[in-house]
Amino acid sequence: MSTPTKIILGHTADYHVHLRQGGMMQAVTPAVRQGGVSIAYIMPNLVPPITTLDRVIDYKKQLQQLAPKTTFLMTFYLSKDLTPSLVEEAAKQGAIQGIKCYPAGVTTNSSAGVDPNDFSSFYPIFEVMQKHNLVLNLHGEKPSVAHSHSNETQSEEDEDDHDIHVMNAEPQFLPALFKLHSDFPHLKIVLEHCTTKAAIQAMDKINADLKPGETPTVVASITAHHLYLTIDDWAGNPINFCKPVAKLPSDRRALISAATSGKPYFIFGSDSAPHELHKKAVHVGVCAGVYTQPFAIPYLAEVFDKTGKLDKLKDFVSTFGNKFYGLDDAKKLVSSDVAVLVKKDNVVPEVVTANDLKVAPFKPGAKLQWSVEWQSSA
């Protein structure tokens, strides 16, 4: 079977986007469309986090001015600042599509986050979300804890079981996902940027009874960079350091299988997370995040092409996510243009400079084989 040189991808969506604020926001917001994405689901981890109606409305307005053809979907940051009535009001106004939950301290600007060992104080909010069809976006990692060496009653093996570190933080979070789904069976939940074979298997388990054509209640998003990276790639290369960290080759293979599977509970969310170059090139305290926005769809196309699954790309970047989020009606979009994948070389620059800011994109200098063009759907 020969590979097509042109594929209509439709209303492409990236369901996990960091556009920051200030100068960085101005620099990277236009990159959403450059990267082949029509619909962007925006993360709320600004400084301070977005927890009010005024701020989320104002933030969307700023983004819309910077990228008039991009459809922005907005979120609140789950914290004690939210109340059920505020969430209800935001849902009724259509100001937000979901709420992002960060375990405290696991990634950039997450210090206001929650304790994943006990979500119960947020249950009144989850009730409202379930009622209004809002999505709960989970950063699925437990914060790291290393148990100290003790000579006391606890054995070393017991201690090993209780350690949480960057390699098992996601698998250790999965029981909390199962419990949430069990307590709120109709609440739409996304396990964001999943990175492990264990998470993929958990999604298969949760969706085991899903009937053909049925829309899942619990899905997982997968980034572009986790389809490329393993631990060896970020060991010694801060440009590839992100949270959750890329794991083992076996995990990467499981992610590629999932993304290209045609299963409707795996959707695209880039977690594109720009940081200024001088915050990546440091010997202590590297900012976590990989910047994929300007080439989001081409990075994916490369992987789907290599595995002979280009025919599944539209499902992953348009169909499944849009259906889950209820964005399958083109009337809800600010532009009806459709993204078209074309076989055309696309070179990633070493550094992106915009608005006096320097950001190193993922795979600097790489020559990609696919580009995205926009076509009026009229």
Add this chain to the structure above:
Amino acid sequence: MSTPTKIILGHTADYHVHLRQGGMMQAVTPAVRQGGVSIAYIMPNLVPPITTLDRVIDYKKQLQQLAPKTTFLMTFYLSKDLTPSLVEEAAKQGAIQGIKCYPAGVTTNSSAGVDPNDFSSFYPIFEVMQKHNLVLNLHGEKPSVAHSHSNETQSEEDEDDHDIHVMNAEPQFLPALFKLHSDFPHLKIVLEHCTTKAAIQAMDKINADLKPGETPTVVASITAHHLYLTIDDWAGNPINFCKPVAKLPSDRRALISAATSGKPYFIFGSDSAPHELHKKAVHVGVCAGVYTQPFAIPYLAEVFDKTGKLDKLKDFVSTFGNKFYGLDDAKKLVSSDVAVLVKKDNVVPEVVTANDLKVAPFKPGAKLQWSVEWQSSA
């Protein structure tokens, strides 16, 4: 039991030291004694690697001039440039005490290394080493290999078993260690800078029949920084990135247990590896290595003290290593001064500047509780 405030450590030895060449060599060679170490076993991974008699003699002379009271033990770099007759000649002259084996491509300046899947081409050299009581120092890691995703006959599970990555590179090397020991039962071997519980268990297994007071044939060296670090510490902190990488909390606990165990087959080798700060603070291609030399013994004392094992420190830093290497006779040393550990604050600077070079030491800014003073043994 109250902690003593003064402990005589004797002729302290660091059996894994990188002193580099040129300006860096001038900057860091005096730091061996500052760090409380009398005997330094010097790695040969210069550019080009040390593989001739002239160069090893000349290198030792340069080091001795920079640090007249330090006893330097020298090594060759195992490569195709070595011949059995050259090794025999070097042994007879006492120019080298051992030969360092680097698997190709695993760490700084290791591109001239060997294929750990097949040591057999070096067996004639190992014969000579065994005969002349030279030590074989193994960097015990297999080079990383990720098996690609295939849709062919091999299953995903099979692929998983064959992956080599930074987390399992050492355990995957251990069968090669067992084979070498079995083929050369009298060859003195050091598994350098071991980092995993699996390696510790392998050493226990190899030495299971060791009688009290007997000197082992196969030992492992352990660094100071691996007693502190886990993967979470180098994720995002290039200053803590080294090869082998620090592993999981359970591995760190096993290393602390081993170092403080009083078992004669665990000896100190710092693998102190200075790199200029501008080579650590980069977004791609961070140099692997942690610089511990100027505070080598104080870093260790801190850990031994915290675990209530200060009484085992002398074994780890003097007795066991010196006995294994045949350095237990003070007449072989250029200085008979003994190191004395004293309870006295010792602050690690943010950056060490020497000879116009800047190097960030391990744990910059940390306040250590122990210092080393030198005392004439006369």
